[in-house]
Amino acid sequence: MTRNGRFAEVEELFGPRLRAAASADTLRIGWEGELARIGPVLAVGEPLSEPAKPGLVRVSIPVTCERGGLTVVLGVDDDGMVQGMRLAPPAGGAWEPPGYANPKRFAEHEVTIGDGPFAVPGTLTVPRGRGKFPGVVMLSGGGTFDRDETSGANKPFKDLAWGLASRGVAVARFDKVTHVHSEVGSEPGFTMADEYVPHAVAAVRLLQSQPTVDPERVFVLGHSMGGSAAPRVATAEPSVAGLVTLAADALPLSQAVVRVARYIAELTPGPEMQAVIDTITRQAALVESPDLSPATPAADLPFGWPASYWLDLRGYDRVGTAAALDKPLLILQGGRDYQVTVADDLVRWRAGLAGRPNVTIRVYDADDHLFFPGKGPSTPASYESPQHVDPVVIAGIARWLAAS
Numbered sequence: 001m002t003r004n005g006r007f008a009e010v011e012e013l014f015g016p017r018l019r020a021a022a023s024a025d026t027l028r029i030g031w032e033g034e035l036a037r038i039g040p041v042l043a044v045g046e047p048l049s050e051p052a053k054p055g056l057v058r059v060s061i062p063v064t065c066e067r068g069g070l071t072v073v074l075g076v077d078d079d080g081m082v083q084g085m086r087l088a089p090p091a092g093g094a095w096e097p098p099g100y101a102n103p104k105r106f107a108e109h110e111v112t113i114g115d116g117p118f119a120v121p122g123t124l125t126v127p128r129g130r131g132k133f134p135g136v137v138m139l140s141g142g143g144t145f146d147r148d149e150t151s152g153a154n155k156p157f158k159d160l161a162w163g164l165a166s167r168g169v170a171v172a173r174f175d176k177v178t179h180v181h182s183e184v185g186s187e188p189g190f191t192m193a194d195e196y197v198p199h200a201v202a203a204v205r206l207l208q209s210q211p212t213v214d215p216e217r218v219f220v221l222g223h224s225m226g227g228s229a230a231p232r233v234a235t236a237e238p239s240v241a242g243l244v245t246l247a248a249d250a251l252p253l254s255q256a257v258v259r260v261a262r263y264i265a266e267l268t269p270g271p272e273m274q275a276v277i278d279t280i281t282r283q284a285a286l287v288e289s290p291d292l293s294p295a296t297p298a299a300d301l302p303f304g305w306p307a308s309y310w311l312d313l314r315g316y317d318r319v320g321t322a323a324a325l326d327k328p329l330l331i332l333q334g335g336r337d338y339q340v341t342v343a344d345d346l347v348r349w350r351a352g353l354a355g356r357p358n359v360t361i362r363v364y365d366a367d368d369h370l371f372f373p374g375k376g377p378s379t380p381a382s383y384e385s386p387q388h389v390d391p392v393v394i395a396g397i398a399r400w401l402a403a404s
Helices: 007-011 016-021 024-038 156-165 182-186 192-208 225-236 253-267 271-288 307-314 318-323 342-352 391-403
Strands: 041-044 048-053 056-065 068-077 082-088 106-113 120-127 133-139 170-174 213-223 243-246 329-334 359-364
Touching: 007 024, 016 082, 016 182, 024 068, 024 082, 024 253, 024 271, 082 182, 106 170, 106 192, 120 156, 120 192, 133 156, 133 192, 133 225, 133 391, 156 170, 156 213, 156 391, 170 192, 192 213, 192 225, 192 307, 213 225, 213 391, 225 243, 225 318, 243 391, 253 271, 253 307, 253 342, 271 307, 318 342, 329 342, 329 391, 342 359, 359 391
Parallel strands: 133 170, 133 213, 213 243, 243 329, 329 359
Antiparallel strands: 041 056, 048 056, 056 068, 068 082, 106 120, 120 170
16 A cells, blocks of 8 residues: 555554554655665565564565565554554575674674563674673664664674674674564653663673673673764763764754755655655654654654654763763764764764863774765665675774773
């Protein structure tokens, strides 16, 4: 039905909680934004159903488009109502280890991060051998990412984990709570702090408890929104030794979503994209308005996130929070990144941390938002081809951790 623009009919299938978070307009923005990136729909594949939890089935529908594809993922209850919906990357080919990873140098095992009903699965990647290794807890970007930040055939967090572990760094990574428990993201009162801090703190403590990890040298490494959340984690858990941020946003997200939409529209101009920009601009203006309150419907806000999430973001000064920490900071930025930019974001980090002797800032001119190296302007389509995190980035992080 979305293929034919029948978004209102799709909304009629939403359960009450999802309908409160996402309207037909929200669905249209996400769908048309994706098609502007990957072209019109060519084929819709057979749905794949699998149990998600009692009373809920996960249905994945592959969609092939002119310049790529996507997967529509639905959570359907016993009454046939849609309780969750997201657009995910297409199922890609098998991930191949990067050349800088040596699996003989480390071991991996599965763990549980946190406890109670919102515990999440994770992976510890620990170098083989004795000694007290430094460690990092990795926080993925905004969205419902798994522990690898999987995007098609690409797994940038697995690149990082295997690359760093090959160089003597222990790594903890985990599925985001919004990936495992999708319903939590639409709960009234849910915030960015709720999404990141409890599980990050639990992962820090778990990594500190490993016999071959130096408990005084466990760092937090965050990408994109995970990078901007990292100072919050270090504030909540003072034992964190320092922070590594990759493409951490500093421009208010309400402004960044408009900037990104306009950038994509320049790549694929047309009336559909202009309609998307108009809606996103209207939603972003509501985020910045004094009229925003906990009672503002999530369906009127960007991404269908609840008002509590946006109020929390609006009141969070990530640069100021980082500046108040007496901890070493490594700030990395891709020069070709259009989502988090040198001009709008890194400039704020530089200004807010000026004069701090234990702050290192590095710009990798060839890298995009995922720190994949390339040439020319970065585009959403450039994320689709199989590739790996820049080896220079891996080596630079490892050296900085060893010296900190």
